[in-house]
Amino acid sequence: MLIQVENAADADSLNRLRSALVDRSPAVKGRGKSRQDSSSELSGIRVIIFQGWELLVGKNSEGNDRLTTRLARADDLWLHAEGQPGSHVLIRNPRKMEIPHDILVKAASLAAYYSKGKGAGKVAVTYAEARFVRKPKWAKPGLVTLSRHETIMVAPAGAAQG
Numbered sequence: 597m598l599i600q601v602e603n604a605a606d607a608d609s610l611n612r613l614r615s616a617l618v619d620r621s622p623a624v625k626g627r628g629k630s631r632q633d634s635s636s637e638l639s640g641i642r643v644i645i646f647q648g649w650e651l652l653v654g655k656n657s658e659g660n661d662r663l664t665t666r667l668a669r670a671d672d673l674w675l676h677a678e679g680q681p682g683s684h685v686l687i688r689n690p691r692k693m694e695i696p697h698d699i700l701v702k703a704a705s706l707a708a709y710y711s712k713g714k715g716a717g718k719v720a721v722t723y724a725e726a727r728f729v730r731k732p733k734w735a736k737p738g739l740v741t742l743s744r745h746e747t748i749m750v751a752p753a754g755a756a757q758g
Contacts, residue, residue, distance in 0.1 A: 641667070644706070649699045650688040653706055657738035660684040661731070664740055668726035673700070675707040676740075678720040678747060682711025684738065686726070701750055708752035718749045 640659025644651040652667065654660030663684050668674060673687040673695055685707040687695055700723065708719035724745035731740050 646702050647696075647699060649695075651699075651703050651706060652686040652688065653710055654684045654738070657736065660738035664726075664729055664738075665731050668729065670725065670727040672726040673703070673723055674726045674729045675703050675721055675723040677707050677711030677713050678722045680712040682713070683707060684740075685710075700748065702753075704748050704750040705753040708750050709754045711752075714752045717751060719752055720747050720749055722747050 640655045641663055642653040642655055644653065652663050654663045660683060663686050664674065668686055669688075669690070671689045671692045673689060675685040675687070676682060683706070685703050687699060687703045689695060704721040704723065707721045708714065708716075711719065713719040722742065722745050724742050728742055728744040729740050730743070
């Protein structure tokens with residue numbers, strides 16, 4: 597891994613390496629939680645760092661559910677490919693800043709890429725502040741309702757793509 601870090605061509609390469617380490621890490625530090633609790637909280641979730649912003653991507657319905665119901669804070673931005681099965685994506689916004697457009701587009705392209713619409717040229721992706729995303733009582737893991745949202749059209753692109 598050290599050799600890969602030394603040979604990294606740019607910041608995106610370093611961020612991909614960091615994401616790979618986070619995905620493989622048996623223990624991730626959490627706030628006031630034991631290491632075991634924190635790593636289980638992030639199981640089923642892919643962590644991507646893009647231009648200094650943390651993007652969380654659910655790997656399955658349980659990961660989507662955990663991301664949306666446990667990890668999301670009110671000012672985080674939640675995204676999902678509109679009308680089709682796929683990953684929930686969360687843009688962490690701990691400083692409650694306006695999220696730059698290129699970060700929104702990257703997160704939306706990840707939501708499109710990790711959905712059934714992956715093969716399409718353009719995919720509609722719904723996004724909302726996490727405060728407007730709710731899981732109905734007794735709903736299956738990953739199922740949510742939105743009280744306020746917007747839509748953006750993007751081309752699907754994975755973590756390694758631009």
